[in-house]
Amino acid sequence: MDFINNTLAVFPALIGAVPVVLQLALGAMALALVLGLLVALARISNFKILRAISTVYVEVLRGTPLLVQLVYIFFVLPSVGVEIEPIPAGILGLGLNYAAYLSEVFRSAILSVEHGQTEAALSLGYTPNKTLWKVVIPQSFVVSMGPIGNYFIAMIKDTALASVIAVTEILKTANILNSQTFQTTAIYTAAALLYLIISLPLSRIVIVLERKARAIG
């Protein structure tokens, strides 16, 4: 009983960190969506240089740990004169990393749009550019909805990594509380539960979105 009461007692202090988590996740997701789409377009473009640069980008960001990338942005960049505040640094690190993964989602979604859709658009007088932006990309978003949602949930959990670059999100708040009260079990159980409380409803939403997308396709 004590354990449950202690755990509940920690919640108010941890909930204060939720806005920081949302700020990180929403900011990074916005960056990842825009950059991910641009990288995907570069990877399927006609220009060899764009294809090469974007391929290297994806390989480097997927091939090194996110934790290392965050540390690099926050601790290494200042040595070349680029100093970034903790939260913007977290958004940048998470966003750049997830952009690499999302670009793969977008790329395969774009390529999965039936050629007949493109031909219909062209036959109606859409230019190649308009065909891409008005017909192919909107449809690829329908296909991408589920994977994007799942990456968003993963990102919420990955915001915990930002604790190492001085962002006072949930884990860091828990660390601070722990050093003050030593109620280790209660504090970290509460922290874990808090992540679960945020991500469970989101996974339900993703399932609904995926079902909707299937109904259209």
Add this chain to the structure above:
Amino acid sequence: MAENTVISIQDVHKTYVLSSKPSFWARITGRTQAEKRLEVLKGVDLDIHRGETVVILGSSGSGKSTLLRCINKLETIEGGRIYVNGHLIGYEEKDGQLVAEKPSLTAKKRTDIGFVFQHFNLFLNKTALGNVMAPLRDVKGLSAADARKKALPNLEMVGLGDRAENFPSRLSGGQKQRVAIARALAMEPSVMLFDEPTSALDPELVGEVLSVIKKIAQQGTTMAIVTHEMQFAREIADRIVIMDQGVIVEQGHPEAIFTNPQHPKTRALLKRSGIVPPQDK
């Protein structure tokens, strides 16, 4: 070119290059394999006049789809010229040579050519009405209200006014094809091209699409139709064109073609459809 010519196809040649990727064996032996080429159109000439309905018949693989697709530059050609309303399609002529034109110019010319595909190709993420409105908004730049005003009568014309809010996944094949026809017509093209519009349909849905096409023909729309529906061809066509192996082998008034075919390929084609010309009886 005559005043009333809408489409003028002049000596068009089209070759598909097959498998440009060398085979495994060609790669390890270092021997380059001959590029496989398939000449599909071998010099086609055809004029289609304003208000005319031309039906193109021919056995599978004779080049009918390719010919239609060349007319709105879904395929490139290596030789000849295609004019729609006097505009050279897909190319600019420089010192007698064809040079590819800017894609945006081709797009503009395509707005004047309606194309109906065998597999409908409706935009899957849009409702029936959304499909008809989309090119009006995206290509013609109409406001949502104006696009809707123009789209609805076209949906009603194909008998689908009550299905405006349905997504393609909720429509039958026949209904999808009718939406596709409405979508093309709403752009007010000067010619409509149909590539086997009923071949992907269950037999009981063929009739509803054919009667819509007939209705459009009666409104005086210029049309070229590829089909295997012989009875329909006979009823609707002002002229029937027979293609075989990339050339036009015979053309004429439907009654002449059906009762007095001249070319052996025409006879064979009719015979395969169960039509025996009188003199063969």
